[in-house]
Amino acid sequence: MRIRKFFERLFNWELWNFYLLYAPIAPVWFWYCFKSKAFWFFTPSNPTITFGGFEGESKREMYNLLPADVIPQTIYIKPGIPVSELQQKIKDAGLEYPFVAKPDVGMKGILFRIIEDEANLVKYHERIPVRYLVQTKIEYPIEISIFYYRFPWQKTGIVSGFIEKELLQVKGDGTSSLKQLIDKHPRAKHRQEEMELRHSHRFDRIIPAGEIFYLSFAGNHNRGAKFINLKNQIDESLVNVFDELSNKTHFYYGRYDIKTASIEDLKQGKNFAILEYNGAGAEPNHIYDCRMTLLRAYKTILHHWKVLFEISRYNAQHGYPYWTYKRGRKYLRAARLHFKKLEKFD
Known part of the structure; x- marks a missing residue:
């Protein structure tokens, strides 16, 4: 079983460790640092968010920028x-x-x-x-992510990614225990340590036929959520909604996580709530669960890095300077210590 899981991970790049996945293209990131003459070249990308929204930003800071009627x-x-x-x-x-x-x-x-x-x-x-x-x-039935960027010299942006999220879950068959269902699940079986930490006291429970048991309520790829690509649903009306939001907040690059009553309602700018949005550090998560080759995934990531560089350079030239190395290192070190503290209590 362990050997089988090893080879499944080896030949499915979506299951790779983050650092392993990004190592081959990391030199491109450092090239942008060199070209900008700033190690934290991304910090001016979203000037209204600390550190450009790369890491460690407060949700309160983000919510304060958004209209009250679109946040919980x-x-x-x-x-x-x-x-x-x-x-x-x-x-x-x-x-x-x-x-x-x-x-x-x-x-x-x-x-x-x-x-x-x-x-x-x-x-x-x-x-x-x-x-x-x-x-x-938020009880809206559909959870989605929108990756949006807009060059500061343009009024209209681009929705480059649109996905629906399916939370990590198993469906009961009336005879299998929760542990058996997890062991058969294509993603959950690779998360044994997390599953044991969260659900070991329920492993022997028989899940009734047809019942959905949620293994995680976090709609993140690293928490096992499944993504359904909705790129064919991207149109002018969808872009207009996020142009309006992003122009108000001076948000130029990143990803919105949203719950909505329906895709059509979202396109009309109604019946949706923004759970949060992520800036310069946001991953274009539409690379996952859409049968992309590794090469195409790299191409997508590199395209977004280039956009991030161009937005940041423009903003740096128009009143939003790059963070100094010392300032960024101090901030990032504090953020990393904060996250380590959280992980101990998760």
Whole structure:
């Protein structure tokens, strides 16, 4: 079984470690650093977001830039406050269970949780070591990602990627245990350590026939979500929605994560909520789950890096200077320490 899994990972580049996947094209990234004469060449790409939105940016910072009607109702909680104060904040905000909790500064779905009741909330609050947010659980049925970029000298941008997300899940057959279903799942079986950490106490449970059991509620590729390519749905009306949003926020490059009632509603600019958006560090995740060859995936990534470089260079020449090496190193080191702390409690 282990040998079989090894060869499945070896011949499926989508399962490769991040650093292994990007190592062959890393010299191109460093060429842009050299060409810009700035190690953090991407920092002016999104001038209204710290570090260009590459890593370590606050969700609060992003939400404050967006219209209130397109984001979930959200409150921010300091770690360690008395439970009674926490409960009062939630009551005052009118939030009802179930709702979402996640770190204000987070990544890769770390410590993302659906809070079902007060016991869940108290357990989460006592565990998390950093400021976090509590927000309405958006019930729209469709979760999607939009990769958008716009050159600052142009009014109209480009939607280069459009995908629908299917959360990591198994479907019961009435006879197999959860552990057996995980072992047969094409993606979950490669995530044994994570599955044991989250679900080992339920491994023996028989999942009824037809019942969907969610293994993760985070719609990230690194959390096992499946992506369905919707590139044929990209049209002028979709671009117009994100032109309007991005012009308001001076957002030039990155990815929106959204829930919506339908694709048509999204194109009409209604019945959708932005869960978050990611800037310069956003991966063009439409390379996954669409039968791309590795060569074509590299071509897509390199195209986006070139766009990132050109946007950043223009903004640097028009009032938004590159971060110094010292400033960027200090910021990134603090962000990495923050994420290591989160991983210990995930």
